Amino acid sequence: MKKVKRTTIYDIAEKLGITASSVSRALNNSSQVNEKTKELIIKTADELNYKRNILASNLRKGQSKTIGVVIPRINQNFFSNVIAGIEEVTYQKGYNLIICQSGEDHNKEIQCVNTLINQHVDCIVISVSADSYDYQHLQNVLDHGIQLIQFDRVAEELETLKVINDNVQASYEAVSHLIEGGYKRIALLEGPQNLSIFKQRKEGYLKAFKAYNVPVIDELIVENAWTKELGAEGTRKLLSLPQPPDAIFASTSDFSALGVLDVANAMGIKVPSELGICGYANESFSEITSPSITTIDQFSVYMGNTVANLFFQEIGNNDTTTKPKIISIKPELIIRGSTLKNK
Amino acid sequence: MKKVKRTTIYDIAEKLGITASSVSRALNNSSQVNEKTKELIIKTADELNYKRNILASNLRKGQSKTIGVVIPRINQNFFSNVIAGIEEVTYQKGYNLIICQSGEDHNKEIQCVNTLINQHVDCIVISVSADSYDYQHLQNVLDHGIQLIQFDRVAEELETLKVINDNVQASYEAVSHLIEGGYKRIALLEGPQNLSIFKQRKEGYLKAFKAYNVPVIDELIVENAWTKELGAEGTRKLLSLPQPPDAIFASTSDFSALGVLDVANAMGIKVPSELGICGYANESFSEITSPSITTIDQFSVYMGNTVANLFFQEIGNNDTTTKPKIISIKPELIIRGSTLKNK
DNA sequence: ATATTTTACGCAATCGATTGTAATTTTAAA
DNA sequence: TTTAAAATTACAATCGATTGCGTAAAATAT
Incomplete structure (x- = not known):
């Protein structure tokens, strides 16, 4: 890579026998410079393949x-x-x-x-x-x-x-949809609660239970299940309960939901008839699994x-x-x- | 947002009663500056919450x-x-x-x-x-x-x-795999031929045919099928031929392959027994379709x-x-x- | 034709860091 | 103790563009 000396406003100024300040003004389309010289300067700048040095410009402008x-x-x-x-x-x-x-x-x-x-x-x-x-x-x-x-x-x-995003509302709607669809025991896969988004999603989950007067079952809430693997792991636990859930809301992500789906398939549990699954984030793959996964689009x-x-x-x-x-x-x-x- | 005057090397120099050049050298860990003053400068810089102005630095250094x-x-x-x-x-x-x-x-x-x-x-x-x-x-x-x-x-x-990527080789291997797997009429969905990658993939396809002494059938090569929609469209055309292909190599992308799969499913054509499908790029979804899609990982x-x-x-x-x-x-x-x- | 206002351009400082060179101090050698 | 050498530090120019201020030239008014 050969070092190329790039043209500056000084080069342009020198070539035209004027000052750099005029060149600068012209290139910034200032009204303080004559239209004719402005044109000339712009033309020359173009000929010399001039590109403004943003570093210098920004340094000056702070x-x-x-x-x-x-x-x-x-x-x-x-x-x-x-x-x-x-x-x-x-x-x-x-x-x-x-x-x-x-x-x-x-x-x-x-x-x-x-x-x-x-x-x-x-x-x-x-x-x-x-x-x-x-x-x-x-x-x-x-x-x-x-x-x-x-x-x-x-x-x-x-x-x-x-x-x-209005996470509370989205979760609320998702869980309401599950309840209205006839699911009775809806589990939650939740994410790290130090992140407010996950707290809010849980809040929406609980809110829906309250709205529909459904009791919350603590053992159906699985902490820290926010990757595909953790989602799968949580699902295995849930499905081996004496009274397993009939729906899982993977509030953390579609990846987690995918983990749920994998486990369900592996265990021969039919989705959605025996197990409903809802994910979060509308990842592109959620549309092409079979069945496709209900999810939440975040725009x-x-x-x-x-x-x-x-x-x-x-x-x-x-x-x-x-x-x-x-x-x-x-x-x-x-x-x-x-x-x-x-x- | 209040304007905050950020500390410069001059501020540090002034506070210590030395020159900015020494400060600069110290912060660049130059051997030209005494260890003690260097320490002092670094400590002071830290106290004043100094951050080097990269614009100035880079401007100077070109x-x-x-x-x-x-x-x-x-x-x-x-x-x-x-x-x-x-x-x-x-x-x-x-x-x-x-x-x-x-x-x-x-x-x-x-x-x-x-x-x-x-x-x-x-x-x-x-x-x-x-x-x-x-x-x-x-x-x-x-x-x-x-x-x-x-x-x-x-x-x-x-x-x-x-x-x-060695596109020729990858395509060659993919098509070879199809041939060896018993597929007889292998179609190609190709991309814009002004892009060399797509030319190369076609080249690999042809190379495999030659290597296995299989005749190339022109009507099985579909131009410009490099999105899901175009892939689907091309597939519909291919499958409605008098002698339709029994495998499709979607050399452009997995998206295109997904289009193929969709059409096959819609037409009730069984994959892989009646139609083999190979994509390109190992998109994350290619693993989770059913059946999962054979593809090429580009690392x-x-x-x-x-x-x-x-x-x-x-x-x-x-x-x-x-x-x-x-x-x-x-x-x-x-x-x-x-x-x-x-x- | 002279006074006044505009317009156009030049001068020089500035943004903040870097660096070659000069000046000073410290250290080591004679 | 003097001198040479080495180590520090200061000075000043530089990177390229921007901009306040000043001034000459042109345009307008008197």
């Missing part, structure tokens, strides 16, 4: 036009969709994204955040890892005067901008759009007195074969 | 420590895995990733590339969009002295670093690792005479239920 995103894993449908949604909006505004993966590890998450602070990003967008136990690093972001937007998995106690791409728009809205707004906004997106229950007991 | 990635879509398993793989490596080296999506659109791809050149990224990693017809924009990258690495979908005529995360390592290898290497490297990764045939005719 911004980076960059947004940092910290997520557990990029290669997970939900997250890559959110990122796609963020990118859609930021790209048009000339902002860049820096993506970091925390790998569900609290320490790596701290590292990621620090890296981004180092980068002087204008905003950090984060969905905290399941492993997170304190939020000093997020407070640190705020202390550096960097905008912080949390989405989906949020630290509730921190007053920041948030874009979330992930839209969520990403919302996050980005929220940021641009905020930077246009200097009013520091406004309360941090929380935007809640209503998920949608997608009813599929795995919960249609009587059809 | 680099950006940033790698730009252009892919068709981030929310596609293969690509998000490659990115995850790239990130794994670059993160540790203190490099950042900027992700752009071309959306399979040639013009947006050009825009993305220009944005990245603007950003003065140190390297651009790209998998070209299906829609690409010329590569002037990529030549432009090279003209700017920016390292260019192509992966998977590459423009062969451009002499750049490349990380590819996508490893591919990402390889891309990143290649970059770091190259920047350590000033020898401009070396030929551009091409690294070929051997994909693996994953045999599953959809092609086990006689089991």
Whole structure:
């Protein structure tokens, strides 16, 4: 790779016998420069294949036009969709994204955040890892005067901008659907309760029981069953109970629901007639299992759009007195074969 | 968001009554600065919550420590895995990733590339969009002295670093497997032939026919069938032929294979006994369809690792005479239920 | 034709970190 | 004790773009 000296505004200025400041103004379409020279400058810039050095520009302007995103894993449908949604909006505004993966590890998450602070990003967008136990690093972001937007998995106690799903409502609807479908003993596979999203999903589950006057059976609630393997394990336990459930709400993810389905198939238990299954997140595969899995769509791409728009809205707004906004997106229950007991 | 004046090396220097240059050297662990003052500086920097301004640093050093990635879509398993793989490596080296999506659109791809050149990224990693017809924009990258690495979908005529799969070999193995499994009339769903990967996959298909002395039947080759919908459409055509195929190699993707499976199911054609199906890319869902789909794993995360390592290898290497490297990764045939005719 | 307002451009400082060179201090050698 | 060598630290330029301020030139008004 040969070193190429890239053209700067000084090169353009010299060639035209003018000052760099005029060149800069012209390229920023300032009204302070004559239309004719402006044209000439732009033409010359083009000829010399000039590209503005964003580093210098941003250094001078004290911004980076960059947004940092910290997520557990990029290669997970939900997250890559959110990122796609963020990118859609930021790209048009000339902002860049820096993506970091925390790998569900609290320490790596701290590292990621620090890296981004180092980068002087204008905003950090984060969905905290399941492993997170304190939020000093997020407070640190705020202390550096960097905008912080949390989405989906949020630290509730921190007053920041948030874009979330209405998990309570979604769970409530899912469980109601099961109850109305004739399922009597509905189990819950729950996720780490330090994450508010999982707490809320449990809350929705309980709320539905209350609404329909169905008693909650503690032994049907399985903790920490949020991967395919853990979901399968939990299911084996549940199905070997003296009084096994006739439906399982895998509130953590479709992966977990898939684990349930696998176990049911392996044990020769018919879905949905003997066991109803409901997942969460509308992963692409949930549609193509047999039977297909009832799940909850979180509008992930839209969520990403919302996050980005929220940021641009905020930077246009200097009013520091406004309360941090929380935007809640209503998920949608997608009813599929795995919960249609009587059809 | 209140404006916070961030501490600079000058603040630290002033507080300690020394020069910024010493501070800079200390923080870069230069041997030119006394151990004691170095410690003191580091301690003070920490106290003042100092974070180096990467913009200034990189501007001065004439680099950006940033790698730009252009892919068709981030929310596609293969690509998000490659990115995850790239990130794994670059993160540790203190490099950042900027992700752009071309959306399979040639013009947006050009825009993305220009944005990245603007950003003065140190390297651009790209998998070209299906829609690409010329590569002037990529030549432009090279003209700017920016390292260019192509992966998977590459423009062969451009002499750049490349990380590819051995598509010919993989296809050859897949089709051989079908032939050996007793399938007689094997159809091919092929992708846009302007992309070399699809040409190569076709080549592998033909190669297998030759190797086993099986005549190629032109009407069993369906062009441009590279989405689920197009795959389904192609399948309907194939299955309504007077002499329909008894196996379909969806060389474009598992999505296409899924389309095949759907149509077969809808028409009551039994897979794998009446119709064998082989996909490509080992998407996560291919394992959970019924029957599960035989496919080809591309080691996508490893591919990402390889891309990143290649970059770091190259920047350590000033020898401009070396030929551009091409690294070929051997994909693996994953045999599953959809092609086990006689089991 | 002169005074006044606009317009257009130049000058120079600035953003924050890095680095070659010069100056100073410390250490070691004579 | 003097001197040479080595180790520290200071000074100042630099990376490239931006921008407040000042001034010359052009346009308008008197």
